[in-house]
Amino acid sequence: MHQPVMVEKVVEFLNVQPDCVYIDATCGTGNHTRAIIEAADGNCKMVCIDKDPRAIERAKEYLRDFSDRIIFINDGFENIEKIFRDAGLDRAHGILFDLGFSFEQISSGEAGFGFKQDGPLDMRFNKNSLITAYDVINRFPKNEIEKIFEEFGEIKDAKKLAHLICMERKNKPFETTREFADFITKHRKSKKTIHPATQVFQAIRIFVNNEIENLKMGLAGAVNVLASGARIVVISYHSIEDRIVKKFMKTNERIKMVTKKVIVPDNLEVVINPRARSAKMRVGEVIN
Ligand SMILES: C[S@@+](CC[C@H](N)C(=O)[O-])C[C@H]1O[C@@H](n2cnc3c(N)ncnc32)[C@H](O)[C@@H]1O
Known part of the structure; x- marks a missing residue:
């Protein structure tokens, strides 16, 4: 609890x-x-x-x-x-x-806030909000993804990461939180105490929920x-x-x-x- x-x-x-x-x-x-x-x-x-x-x-x-x-x-x-x-x-x-x-919220996996449990790329506190994490990751233009990562995640390699995401999604859209977190982990170094996907998830969640x-x-x-x-x-x-x-x-x-x-x-x-x-x-x- x-x-x-x-x-x-x-x-x-x-x-x-x-x-x-x-x-x-x-x-x-x-x-x-x-x-x-x-x-x-x-x-x-x-x-x-x-x-x-x-x-x-x-x-x-x-x-x-x-x-x-x-x-x-x-x-x-x-x-x-x-x-x-x-x-x-x-x-x-x-x-x-x-x-x-x-x-x-994070442990149920239901709303896709975290990546320890697999879940849909959603991240909305309330389903009445229109934009989901799936939309941001799979549909938003590269420069907007970069801006979200910079502004709400203070991510230094935001440009590179946004580029890699846009290349990858051409093959197949990202579907789940684990799949997306694994992709980020593969391409990002982070401090030992913080998982490489944490700031990325934070940035998207902040954006999706305004x-x-x-x-x-x-x-x-x-x-x-x-x-x-x-x-x-x-x-x-x-x-x-x-x-x-x-x-x-x-x-x-x-x-x-x-x-x-x-x-x-x-x-x-x-x-x-x-x-x-x-x-x-x-x-x-x-x-x-
Ligand atoms: C850290 S938890 C609160 C935990 C609570 N203090 C307790 O001790 O059980 C934050 C809560 O804020 C809610 N929340 C996030 N944004 C909100 C908003 N704009 N208005 C109302 N609730 C919001 C989330 O759904 C979540 O349940």
Whole structure:
């Protein structure tokens, strides 16, 4: 099961209090939500959002004991203001963004987020999105693939890689995540600790789900649904996201940064949960 990252710090920095309303903007399996409700002695309301309908189903099951305190919403956090308007909700007292994907999503292979399990070249959190990883890899022009790799994967050999992909797909389209990852591995050297296909998969996933624009919209929207003094806690897993979060916290005139330095997991957590290794947390507070 998904191991939540920096749970105690999330609860501490959200400043969880009883009788308040919190938003879990990326509910996933619901681990952080559970910790927040427990920290409020079972006495708070949660708005749990996730773009992936399967995540919402898992969270409903995992959090069934608290179902009377949770509103589940299968939507993107980029629509947070509309979500609040449509549901007639009052301002909330804190929001958590735990970005990226969950263990369940990557390990099921179903949506093709990873390559350890074979799966279709899809990578969409929600099937309503139009473009799949298959489209990017097999149909996009070379220069667009190169741009995606550079911009969202910070891949140095993006040009060469895009060229090789376009040559290979002339013979036969790439069909599965393993097949594509094996091809990348054959043509790419990478640091020992990172699989050669990791950044490539990250780049395509970010593009397919429009993750960068959505994050900017989600953060900007969050300010408008939060009460004065409410905290925004964001956990990101790569530098592209972290830069956006940092800029938002520094430049948004309605946000005061709570901690100047980025918060990271301690060594023990990284040993127990290797996924935590790249996690960075930033915290802001709404000032009016
Ligand atoms: C790291 S997981 C969250 C795990 C969760 N904190 C837990 O402890 O179980 C990230 C989740 O964000 C969801 N997600 C990604 N982009 C989203 C978006 N734009 N709006 C809402 N949810 C999104 C994914 O579907 C995934 O379930």
